[in-house]
Amino acid sequence: MSDSVLTSNICRIEGHGNLKLDYKNNKVSLAIDEGERLFEQLVLNHPYEDAPFITARICGVCPTAHVLASIDAIETAFKVEVTPNIVNLRKALQAGQTIQSHALHLFFLALPDYMNVLNAIQLHEENPELFKAAVALKKLGDEVVEVIGGRAVHPVAPVVGGFLSVPSDEKLKKLINDLESHLHLALETVELFAGFHYPTLKRETEYLMSRNRRIISNRGLDTPLENYAYAFKENVRAGSQTKYGTRDGHGFMVGSLARLSLDHDSLQPKAAYAYHKIWNKDFPTFNSFHNNIAQAIEVVNLIEEAVLDLKAVLVDKNKLFRVPFVVSAGSGVGAVEAPRGTLYHSVKTDEKGQIVLYDIVTPTVQNLVNLEEDASELMKQENGKNPEKLYKEIEMLVRAYDPCITCSVH
Amino acid sequence: MAKGKNNLRKLKIAVFDMTDCEGCEVVMIGLREKLVHLAEQTIISNWRLASHNTSSGSFDVTFIEGSPISESDIEVVKQARAASKVVVALGSCAVLGGVQAALGVKAWQKGLVEVYGKSYKTKSKPPRPLSYYIDVDYIIPGCPVNADELADFIASLLANRKPSEIRYPVCLECKARENECLLLEGQPCLGPVTKGGCEAACPSRGLRCWGCFGALRGGNPKALKSDFEKKFGKDRTEQLLGTFFTEQAEYKELYPKEK
Numbered sequence: 082m083s084d085s086v087l088t089s090n091i092c093r094i095e096g097h098g099n100l101k102l103d104y105k106n107n108k109v110s111l112a113i114d115e116g117e118r119l120f121e122q123l124v125l126n127h128p129y130e131d132a133p134f135i136t137a138r139i140c141g142v143c144p145t146a147h148v149l150a151s152i153d154a155i156e157t158a159f160k161v162e163v164t165p166n167i168v169n170l171r172k173a174l175q176a177g178q179t180i181q182s183h184a185l186h187l188f189f190l191a192l193p194d195y196m197n198v199l200n201a202i203q204l205h206e207e208n209p210e211l212f213k214a215a216v217a218l219k220k221l222g223d224e225v226v227e228v229i230g231g232r233a234v235h236p237v238a239p240v241v242g243g244f245l246s247v248p249s250d251e252k253l254k255k256l257i258n259d260l261e262s263h264l265h266l267a268l269e270t271v272e273l274f275a276g277f278h279y280p281t282l283k284r285e286t287e288y289l290m291s292r293n294r295r296i297i298s299n300r301g302l303d304t305p306l307e308n309y310a311y312a313f314k315e316n317v318r319a320g321s322q323t324k325y326g327t328r329d330g331h332g333f334m335v336g337s338l339a340r341l342s343l344d345h346d347s348l349q350p351k352a353a354y355a356y357h358k359i360w361n362k363d364f365p366t367f368n369s370f371h372n373n374i375a376q377a378i379e380v381v382n383l384i385e386e387a388v389l390d391l392k393a394v395l396v397d398k399n400k401l402f403r404v405p406f407v408v409s410a411g412s413g414v415g416a417v418e419a420p421r422g423t424l425y426h427s428v429k430t431d432e433k434g435q436i437v438l439y440d441i442v443t444p445t446v447q448n449l450v451n452l453e454e455d456a457s458e459l460m461k462q463e464n465g466k467n468p469e470k471l472y473k474e475i476e477m478l479v480r481a482y483d484p485c486i487t488c489s490v491h
Numbered sequence: 492m493a494k495g496k497n498n499l500r501k502l503k504i505a506v507f508d509m510t511d512c513e514g515c516e517v518v519m520i521g522l523r524e525k526l527v528h529l530a531e532q533t534i535i536s537n538w539r540l541a542s543h544n545t546s547s548g549s550f551d552v553t554f555i556e557g558s559p560i561s562e563s564d565i566e567v568v569k570q571a572r573a574a575s576k577v578v579v580a581l582g583s584c585a586v587l588g589g590v591q592a593a594l595g596v597k598a599w600q601k602g603l604v605e606v607y608g609k610s611y612k613t614k615s616k617p618p619r620p621l622s623y624y625i626d627v628d629y630i631i632p633g634c635p636v637n638a639d640e641l642a643d644f645i646a647s648l649l650a651n652r653k654p655s656e657i658r659y660p661v662c663l664e665c666k667a668r669e670n671e672c673l674l675l676e677g678q679p680c681l682g683p684v685t686k687g688g689c690e691a692a693c694p695s696r697g698l699r700c701w702g703c704f705g706a707l708r709g710g711n712p713k714a715l716k717s718d719f720e721k722k723f724g725k726d727r728t729e730q731l732l733g734t735f736f737t738e739q740a741e742y743k744e745l746y747p748k749e750k
Contacts, residue, residue, distance in 0.1 A: 116510030116560020116615045118591035122602035141514020202530045231696035234514040234635045245697030
């Protein structure tokens with residue numbers, strides 16, 4: 082290793098990655114160090130119903146997103162029409178998933194960067210009130226997924242066609258109460274993260290998200306989900322087990338900051354208040370550190386949306402949570418706005434419903450090149466100033482993206 | 492030497508993760524207040540997902556999550572073994588090799604080309620359980636592990652009590668919850684041959700048991716196999732039993748030919 086290149090392992094992210102800083106050329110790269118598990122191969126020749134269960138195991142932080150994306154792909158292939166109740170319950174379940182993941186990231190992985198503590202346990206010693214709030218929000222997300230999905234990690238109830246079992250009305254009512262009573266904590270979290278000092282960074286980029294089965298961007302992309310493989314490319318890099326997504330050779334960004342940059346007009350009232358009054362800046366700011374704030378605002382929004390979804394489930398007299406369908410040869414693309422961005426599952430089945438082709442594109446694969454481009458920009462801005470401070474800022478930037486390397490190598 | 496409450500020596504605990512989904516660590520973080528309580532009585536080090544604090548040196552108890560696949564995984568588990576008095580395999584990836592082990596060596600090698608292209612060179616080895624590379628003192632199986640079982644295990648360690656191993660099948664816990672039997676409904680439920688401890692998490696919500704706690708010692712998978720083959724065919728039976736059992740002696744006895 083020459084003096085101008087530094088390689089270092091990053092902690093407090095999901096999965097194993099090494100940062101490589103090339104001081105001479107102002108270039109940062111993120112090398113991945115994970116084993117290849119080959120989930121797309123694992124489900125081949127299995128009946129369709131195995132795919133959601135098996136692919137959930139890609140990630141213990143966002144398994145629900147994988148389950149729901151897999152189900153969406155298969156239901157699209159079989160042309161299954163689900164009831165509004167199923168849709169609403171799934172939306173609430175996915176909200177719980179994102180609250181779990183955002184709370185874990187914001188308080189346990191990111192926050193130590195901004196409060197000068199080493200970890201959440203030290204936070205407990207120095208700021209017990211804040212630790213209590215962190216634990217309460219994480220617990221709320223866990224509770225939503227546990228009650229609707231049957232378990233906090235790797236849910237068991239959602240299947241192709243609906244749900245194997247559904248919580249009682251009493252449990253749903255308690256869930257609504259608990260969601261509503263945590264709204265103030267979510268708002269305080271926005272206040273906390275809006276008050277932190279974030280490093281200066283401005284680099285224009287393209288933000289992508291999925292909406293109503295289309296992929297959209299701030300630069301005019303608007304194409305059906307089925308075209309995902311044309312919308313961006315996944316590139317293999319020698320020595321890395323993950324792929325790197327690019328659009329026209331450049332990075333792009335998905336996740337909370339992308340969603341809030343594209344979709345802040347549809348925020349629920351309290352989340353809109355958090356966005357306009359507490360944060361009080363317009364997205365896109367093109368500063369990726371602000372992904373932390375976007376996550377905090379999303380937690381507020383998801384709590385409000387989940388309450389509406391669950392109330393709709395409660396008043397619906399036609400309580401059908403499992404629909405019949407015909408297994409057939411077909412192909413389908415499914416997508417979920419997972420905590421870190423758009424997650425795609427794509428399936429092809431034969432006439433017996435056996436899987437003959439499976440493809441998964443995770444949010445982190447889509448974010449990695451943009452992350453490297455941001456980090457290189459930061460280096461260009463600050464090079465020569467203070468290598469230690471620069472390194473710390475780049476590590477903070479990586480964490481602000483909330484990368485899931487576990488997911489990226491699947 | 493660090494002292495805890497009551498002047499007892501603090502246990503030094505390490506947590507390492509290999510290739511996996513990190514779901515068992517998420518369950519560990521999910522212990523929340525209990526974890527803080529644990530932290531008061533121990534020194535937790537090397538937990539990369541949770542903290543900055545890393546140290547080399549010796550550990551009293553080391554939890555290893557995930558299956559060793561990458562070159563550095565295999566290196567780290569050997570180092571961790573050498574530096575630890577007690578090694579605990581945390582979760583089914585560490586205990587059984589995880590769902591990824593079901594692919595088998597040949598399909599894994601072929602799959603690399605399918606996913607990454609012909610010119611891709613890997614430094615990894617096919618997924619295996621921890622015990623393939625090192626001696627393991629205790630196992631906490633599950634995909635994911637059960638939070639209560641994990642908390643009990645840690646409590647046992649702190650009390651200097653030997654953690655006990657479960658010797659009954661999932662069916663026992665399922666019956667205790669008065670669930671309808673999914674096997675009798677015609678579903679390929681692995682409850683009778685799978686080690687309990689999960690509190691029948693899946694069957695209680697209507698999902699058949701997939702065997703994630705591993706084959707029960709003294710179970711009769713041979714009988715289940717012949718029953719399944721009549722109902723679901725030979726290929727499907729092999730898939731069903733192989734999802735979590737592939738690397739276990741019980742499975743290799745039924746299917747001696749290496750995948």
